[in-house]
Amino acid sequence: MTELTWALAQYRTARGIEAGIYADDRIFAAQTFNGLTVMDMLAHWERWEDVLRTMDRAALTPVADAEVVAPLTYPSKVICAGANYYDHADEMGVDRPDPTAEPFFFLKTPTTTVVGPSCEVPIFDDGRSQVDWEAELGVVIGRRCADVAPEDAAQVIAGYLVANDVSDRGVFHRNGSVAAPFEWDWLGHKSQDGFCPLGPGLVPTWLVPDPQALKIRLDVNGVVKQDSDTSQMVVDVHRLIAAASRVFTLEPGDVILTGTPAGVGMPRKDFLRPDDVVTVEIEGIGRISNKVVAK
Numbered sequence: 102m103t104e105l106t107w108a109l110a111q112y113r114t115a116r117g118i119e120a121g122i123y124a125d126d127r128i129f130a131a132q133t134f135n136g137l138t139v140m141d142m143l144a145h146w147e148r149w150e151d152v153l154r155t156m157d158r159a160a161l162t163p164v165a166d167a168e169v170v171a172p173l174t175y176p177s178k179v180i181c182a183g184a185n186y187y188d189h190a191d192e193m194g195v196d197r198p199d200p201t202a203e204p205f206f207f208l209k210t211p212t213t214t215v216v217g218p219s220c221e222v223p224i225f226d227d228g229r230s231q232v233d234w235e236a237e238l239g240v241v242i243g244r245r246c247a248d249v250a251p252e253d254a255a256q257v258i259a260g261y262l263v264a265n266d267v268s269d270r271g272v273f274h275r276n277g278s279v280a281a282p283f284e285w286d287w288l289g290h291k292s293q294d295g296f297c298p299l300g301p302g303l304v305p306t307w308l309v310p311d312p313q314a315l316k317i318r319l320d321v322n323g324v325v326k327q328d329s330d331t332s333q334m335v336v337d338v339h340r341l342i343a344a345a346s347r348v349f350t351l352e353p354g355d356v357i358l359t360g361t362p363a364g365v366g367m368p369r370k371d372f373l374r375p376d377d378v379v380t381v382e383i384e385g386i387g388r389i390s391n392k393v394v395a396k
Contacts, residue, residue, distance in 0.1 A: 102316050102318070102382060102383075102384040102385075103384045103385045104385075105123075105124070105301070105304065105385060105386065105387040105388075106124070106304070106308050106385070107122055107123060107124040107158065107302075107304075107308075108122070108123045108124070108172070108260075108262070108301055108302025108303055108304045108386075108387060109121075109122065109123075109139055109142070109153065109172070109260070109302050109303045109304075109305070110122070110123035110128060110139075110169055110172050110300070110301055110302030110303070111138060111139055111169070111170050111171065111172055111173075111174065111302070112128045112164060112167040112168055112169050112170060113167075113168040113170055116136055117136075118138055118170060118174055119134065119136050119137065119138065120134045120137050120138055120139045120141075120142060121134070121164065121167070122156075122158065122161055123169065123301050123302040123387075124158070127163055127164070127167070128163070128164045128167035128169060129158070129161035129162060129163050129164065130161065130162045130163075130164050131156070131161055131162075132162075133152060133156075138174060139172055139173055139174075139302075139303060139354075140173060140174065140175070140176075140353075140354045143173075143241070143242075143243055143259055143353040143354045144353050144354075146243035146244060146259050146353060147244075150243070150259075150305070153305060154305075154307065169217060169218060169219065169300070169301060169302075170217040170220075171215050171216055171217040171218075171220075171299055171300065172217075172218075172262055172299055172300055172301070172302045172303055173215065173241070173299065173303075173354055173356065174215070175211045175212045175215055175354075176211045176215070176241075176352075176354040176355050176356050177211065177352045177354065177355055178208060178211065178349075178351075178352070178355045178356070179208060179209040179210075179211045179214065179215065179297055179355075179356045179358065180206055180207075180208060180345050180355065180356065180357045180358070181206065181207050181208065181209060181237075181266055181291070181357075181358040181360075182204050182205065182206060182336065182341055182357065182358065182359050182360045183204075183205040183206070183207060183360065184198055184205060184335070184360070185198070185204060185334055185335050185336055185341075185359060185360025185361075186329065186333045186334060186335065186360050186361060186362040186363065187333050187335060188329055188333050188362050188363035189333075189360070189361055189362050189363050189364075189365065190335075191363065192363045192364070192365070192368050193367070193368060194368070198335040199335075200335050200336060203344055204335075204336045204340075204341055204344050204345075206344075206345060206348065207287050207291060208292075209266075209291050209292050209296065209297050209358075210288075210292045211297070211356075213292070213294050213295075214291075214292055214293070214294065214295065214296045214297035215297045215299055216295045216297065216298050216299070216391070217298070217299070217300055218263070218298065218299070218300025218301040218387075218388075218389035218390070218391070219300075219389070219390060219391065220295065220298060220391060221295070221391065221392050221393070221394045222267060222295045222296070222298060222379075222391050222392070222393050222394070223293075223294060223295055223393075223394050223395070223396045224269070224293075224373060224375070224393055224394070224395065224396060225269075225395075225396055226374070226375055226395040226396070229271045229272065230269050230271045230272060230372075231269065231270040231271035231366075231367075231370075231372045232267060232268070232269050232270075232271075232372055232373040232393070233267070233268045233269075233270050233365050233366045233367055233372060233373070234265060234267065234268075234319055234321065234326065234327075234365065234366065234373065234379050234381075235265060235266035235267070235268055235361035235365055236263075236264075236265060236317050236318065236319035236327045236361055236362065236364075236381040236383075237263075237264040237265065237266050237317075237358045237359055237360060237361050237381075238261060238263075238264070238312065238315065238317065238331055238338075238358075238359045238383055238386070239261060239262040239263065239264040239299060239356050239357070239358050239359070240258055240261060240312070240338055240341070240342065240356065240357040240358075240359060241258070241259045241260050241261065241262060241303050241354065241355070241356055242257055242258065242259065242342075242351045242352065242353055242354065242355040242356075242357070243257060243258060243259025243260070243353055244256070244257045244259075244353060245350065245351065245352055245353060246346055246350070246351050247346050247347075247349075247350040247351070248346055248347055249342055249343050249346040249351075250343060251339045251340045251342075251343040252339070254338070254339035254340075254342040254343055255306070255339060257342065257346075257351065258306050258338075258342070259303060259305065259306065259353070260303040260304050260305040260306055260308075260309070261303070261304050261306070261309055261312060261383075261386050262299050262300060262301075262302065262303055262304065262356075262386060262387070263299070263300060263301070263381050263382070263383050263386050263387050263388065263389045264297065264298065264299050264356070264358050264381070264389075265297070265298045265319070265379060265381050265389065265391065266291070266296075266297065266358050266361060267293075267295070267296040267297065267298070268290055268291055268296070269289060269290055269291075269293060269296075270290070270366075270367050270372070271372075272286055272289040272290060273285060273286055273287075273289070273290040274286070297358075298381075298389050298391045299356070299389070300387065300389045301387045301388065301389060302387065304385065304386050304387065308385065309385060309386070312331060312337075312338045313331050313332050313334065313337050313338065314330065314331065314332060315330060315331045315383055315384045315385060315386065316328075316329075316330045316383070316384040317329055317330060317331060317362060317381075317382075317383045317384070318381070318382050318383075319364065319379065319380065319381045319382075320379075320380050321373070321377055321378070321379050321380075322377055322378055325364075326364045326365075326366070326371075327361070327362055327363065327364030327365070328364065329362030329363060329364070330362075330384075331359070333362050333363075334359060334360060335360070338357075338359060341357055341359060342357065345357060373393045374393065375393055375394055375395040376392070376393065376394075377392070377393040378390060378391070378392050378393070379391050379392075379393065
């Protein structure tokens with residue numbers, strides 16, 4: 102895979118959380134960032150886009166033993182696209198998705214699900230939970246927008262990051278619900294604490310020539326589970342943004358998770374256990390690696 106060039110990341114300092122540049126597995130401080138967070142920068146992205154494009158990386162200062170944290174603290178929305186890879190639909194045994202249909206979206210609660218690229222992910226080890234992995238390309242919005250046309254969607258993207266849409270299949274279906282619409286517990290399924298690892302940082306759009314031509318891979322304890330590419334998306338990045346922006350206004354820092362390819366655990370009843378390590382890598386975007394622990 103093509104290595105990450107650099108990303109706009111966050112790290113912990115004595116002053117709190119600050120933005121820095123992530124490259125070569127290290128954090129570099131930039132004096133011009135002046136203690137801002139990535140969310141602060143996204144609120145004025147047109148200005149910071151110009152600064153980052155002309156940044157002299159040789160002038161940056163490496164930060165010794167920097168603790169890299171979640172790249173966004175915190176987006177107002179984490180919007181997830183369901184069933185958006187052809188190969189994933191095939192493995193789940195469902196009809197091939199219609200690329201002209203409206204995409205299916207659901208939400209994750211951002212302030213409690215979003216964690217950093219090396220944070221632990223706590224799961225219930227109670228016999229009911231069946232926790233699965235989902236490697237995903239995350240799209241970060243850089244400009245407030247609504248009702249965006251697909252051909253204009255590229256203009257509202259700040260960049261991309263790696264995500265794992267952790268999912269508890271065991272709690273998803275509820276028996277004895279009062280009515281059919283209440284049979285499916287999307288909140289418990291998708292929004293448990295730590296169920297949205299992101300990172301290692303935001304890779305700006307100009308470093309990603311084509312978001313539909315990226316290799317995406319996930320392994321558990323070194324065993325490859327997902328190995329695909331973003332050309333398998335049913336609805337591409339620009340049309341996902343357009344569709345989401347028709348539902349609600351998108352704000353700077355909002356994240357759209359674009360779906361997962363084949364290789365999830367559900368079809369094989371292969372689920373995560375405490376002490377498992379899940380690593381997700383996307384070509385040119387970077388790598389995250391999170392250890393699973395028991396709650």
